[in-house]
Amino acid sequence: MVWYQLYVLDEGGHIQSRTDDQFEGDTAAIERATLLKKDHEIEIWQYTRYVARVRPEGVFSAAHA
Numbered sequence: 232m233v234w235y236q237l238y239v240l241d242e243g244g245h246i247q248s249r250t251d252d253q254f255e256g257d258t259a260a261i262e263r264a265t266l267l268k269k270d271h272e273i274e275i276w277q278y279t280r281y282v283a284r285v286r287p288e289g290v291f292s293a294a295h296a
Contacts (some may be wrong), residue, residue, distance in 0.1 A: 235282070237267065238274045247271065247275040257282050261291065 233278040237260070240285070241247045250267075256259040264273040276281040278296040283293040 233277060236276045236278075237264050238273045238276070239267070240274060246270075257293075261285065261293070265289070265291075 232255060234236040235252060235254055237250045237252065238246050239250075246285045251261075254261065254263065257275075260275050260277070261283050264275050264283070267273060268285050268287055270287050272287065273285045275285070282293050
């Protein structure tokens with residue numbers, strides 16, 4: 232299990248809240264963010280490594296490995 236930070240962003244792209252949680256990997260963290268997204272974007276980080284941004288419309292941008 233690895234620690235990830237999920238940042239909920241406001242309409243201006245500023246951090247509204249942060250959740251720290253452990254996941255098996257990037258895919259599990261992205262799946263969790265998809266459940267949380269509602270009407271905000273969520274950025275996923277694994278410490279200093281950008282993982283993905285999940286958008287309300289269900290489309291996300293992910294870092295290239």
